[in-house]
Amino acid sequence: MTSMTHDESTAMPRARLPHRVGPLLKTGAIRLIVPMLLVFLWWLGSRSETNGLFIAPPLEVAQRVISDFLSSDPRHFFLGDVARGDLVPSLWRATLGFWLAVVVGVGLGIALGLQPVLAALFQPLVHLGRSLPTPALIGVFFLLFGTGDWPKVLLIAFGIVWPILFNTIDGVQSIGTARAHVASVFKISSWDVLTRIVLPGAAPKIFAGVRVALSLSLILMIISELQRSKNGLGNLLVSNQRNFDYPGFWSVLVALALIGIVLNVLLVQIERRVLAWHRGVTLQHD
Amino acid sequence: MTDHATEQPAPAELVLEQISKTYGQNRAIGDISATIPAGKVSVIVGPSGAGKTTLLRIITGLEEATSGRVLFDGEVVNGVPEGLAMVFQDYSRSLFPWMRVEDNVAFPLRRRASKAERTRRVAEALQAVGLDGKGRLYPWQMSGGMQQRVAIARALACQPRLLVMDEPYASVDAQTRAELEDLLLSIQAQLDITVLVVTHDIDESVYLADRIIVLSKPPSTVTEVIDVGLARPRDQITTKEEAEFVHARAHVLRLLRGTATPDDASDVRVA
Numbered sequence: 001m002t003s004m005t006h007d008e009s010t011a012m013p014r015a016r017l018p019h020r021v022g023p024l025l026k027t028g029a030i031r032l033i034v035p036m037l038l039v040f041l042w043w044l045g046s047r048s049e050t051n052g053l054f055i056a057p058p059l060e061v062a063q064r065v066i067s068d069f070l071s072s073d074p075r076h077f078f079l080g081d082v083a084r085g086d087l088v089p090s091l092w093r094a095t096l097g098f099w100l101a102v103v104v105g106v107g108l109g110i111a112l113g114l115q116p117v118l119a120a121l122f123q124p125l126v127h128l129g130r131s132l133p134t135p136a137l138i139g140v141f142f143l144l145f146g147t148g149d150w151p152k153v154l155l156i157a158f159g160i161v162w163p164i165l166f167n168t169i170d171g172v173q174s175i176g177t178a179r180a181h182v183a184s185v186f187k188i189s190s191w192d193v194l195t196r197i198v199l200p201g202a203a204p205k206i207f208a209g210v211r212v213a214l215s216l217s218l219i220l221m222i223i224s225e226l227q228r229s230k231n232g233l234g235n236l237l238v239s240n241q242r243n244f245d246y247p248g249f250w251s252v253l254v255a256l257a258l259i260g261i262v263l264n265v266l267l268v269q270i271e272r273r274v275l276a277w278h279r280g281v282t283l284q285h286d
Numbered sequence: 287m288t289d290h291a292t293e294q295p296a297p298a299e300l301v302l303e304q305i306s307k308t309y310g311q312n313r314a315i316g317d318i319s320a321t322i323p324a325g326k327v328s329v330i331v332g333p334s335g336a337g338k339t340t341l342l343r344i345i346t347g348l349e350e351a352t353s354g355r356v357l358f359d360g361e362v363v364n365g366v367p368e369g370l371a372m373v374f375q376d377y378s379r380s381l382f383p384w385m386r387v388e389d390n391v392a393f394p395l396r397r398r399a400s401k402a403e404r405t406r407r408v409a410e411a412l413q414a415v416g417l418d419g420k421g422r423l424y425p426w427q428m429s430g431g432m433q434q435r436v437a438i439a440r441a442l443a444c445q446p447r448l449l450v451m452d453e454p455y456a457s458v459d460a461q462t463r464a465e466l467e468d469l470l471l472s473i474q475a476q477l478d479i480t481v482l483v484v485t486h487d488i489d490e491s492v493y494l495a496d497r498i499i500v501l502s503k504p505p506s507t508v509t510e511v512i513d514v515g516l517a518r519p520r521d522q523i524t525t526k527e528e529a530e531f532v533h534a535r536a537h538v539l540r541l542l543r544g545t546a547t548p549d550d551a552s553d554v555r556v557a
């Protein structure tokens with residue numbers, strides 16, 4: 001993984017932009033231009049003679065998203081049939097896999113980061129794991145863990161743990177010996193060193209890894225459901241395609257894009273709070 | 287500050303006995319013996335690479351000497367001694383940017399003092415370094431000089447009997463450096479603690495010191511121990527005009543260049 005330490009869009013000072021562009025960006029008007037252009041191209045494509053059959057028009061797809069994923073029934077939390085039958089199981093597995101990867105990646109990363117010898121020992125293994133083509137391993141996971149939710153959850157976790165692990169090791173090692181000396185001279189307890197020096201110190205890098213892992217987890221969620229799956233958005237994609245239900249197929253893609261956007265916004269908000277200090281330091285040294 | 291001073295424990299005396307340190311083939315410290323008197327300011331000067339930082343690491347128990355021993359109030363140092371606090375050279379790396387100033391200062395007191403006691407000591411320490419009311423800021427919202435004050439406050443909050451500083455003012459401008467020198471001297475006088483400073487700056491060494499320990503090139507030995515008799519409180523202008531200051535400074539400079547003769551020392555008392 002690239003060791004990008006922070007998201008440019010949040011770390012860049014707004015003050016650098018010309019004054020009139022700033023407020024415009026804030027209202028989000030500029031950010032909407034590209035998506036609107038894409039929808040327009042999509043619409044053009046749907047009207048073309050050759051591809052129009054496979055490309056459902058945007059309006060029809062939007063209607064399908066609403067009818068499949070939303071309902072007016074409060075007992076179902078306003079979730080439509082597809083949302084309850086496929087979206088929820090998919091997200092449940094992705095969430096489980098994601099947190100599993102975060103716990104293992106951060107835990108192991110801190111252990112390896114604190115022990116240069118261990119890190120050196122495990123380095124080849126980490127590189128190997130990182131370069132394994134996870135989607136190709138799906139058969140192995142079904143073989144090892146049966147056919148239920150677990151092979152899918154573990155595939156997701158296995159595929160996304162590497163960027164987290166890598167960045168955590170990197171983050172821990174970036175804290176430096178100066179801070180270690182401070183901890184010894186002031187006799188800081190091991191627990192406080194872990195929770196108040198190591199974790200916060202590595203947090204900027206950890207977040208960079210988690211950001212990559214988050215988008216990977218959605219991709220792997222779909223891939224894990226493409227075969228031998230009874231439900232899930234991946235399964236729905238395949239079955240809609242088989243049934244020539246192209247509006248249904250496209251509605252899943254749109255739903256996925258929306259989920260991706262929502263999750264990313266959530267992560268950015270959390271990062272903003274947790275890493276406010278990091279933005280401050282970066283701005284000061286710029 | 288008055289009640290702070292009354293509960294301040296007695297200053298510690300430090301004795302270095304034939305310290306040497308070898309890294310592989312590299313003899314960094316040859317043989318250093320010296321006494322850092324209790325309740326005084328001692329300054330170590332020496333050429334780059336003379337092992338000053340290494341010596342401080344040995345004194346603070348972060349590293350073991352190859353031979354020799356350090357006595358902290360008569361007790362052999364083995365691990366970081368109780369009652370020792372340190373100010374590091376690089377404040378940007380010694381303070382924790384994810385903690386507010388007050389949390390940085392209170393951090394070493396966690397699990398050692400009650401919440402109320404911590405709050406009180408943090409307030410006192412911040413006041414002592416002229417930062418009262420700045421506790422809610424983050425270090426990166428402050429100038430370099432202010433950050434180094436925070437580092438000093440953090441050390442003071444531990445109520446040390448020995449305060450050790452490794453080139454504490456190397457990364458601040460001349461004006462701030464002078465202010466921080468005076469701050470250190472006034473705190474030392476008020477709290478009655480032993481202070482040991484490493485510096486590259488000869489003016490600074492004479493201005494601060496009751497005792498200057500001049501080290502030779504590596505493998506380093508003590509070239510000379512100079513007791514500075516300049517009156518206190520010292521003043522950045524008048525003290526530096528005094529004949530003794532001027533002579534002591536020239537003498538230290540010659541010692542560091544290796545061109546000193548005993549006559550140069552006529553105006554300073556050589557211990």
Ligand SMILES: Nc1ncnc2c1ncn2[C@@H]1O[C@H](COP(=O)(O)OP(=O)(O)OP(=O)(O)O)[C@@H](O)[C@H]1O
Nearest residue numbers: 309312314332333334335336337338339340341504
């Ligand atoms: N951890 C270490 N491992 C190996 N050699 C070291 C180590 N620390 C210091 N040295 C060596 O010991 C010698 C003294 O280093 P030290 O940093 O103590 O000098 P110094 O007097 O503080 O120098 P400066 O004035 O430049 O800060 C140097 O030759 C250095 O290379």
Ligand SMILES: [Mg+2]
Nearest residue numbers: 338339340452
């Ligand atoms: Mg040094």
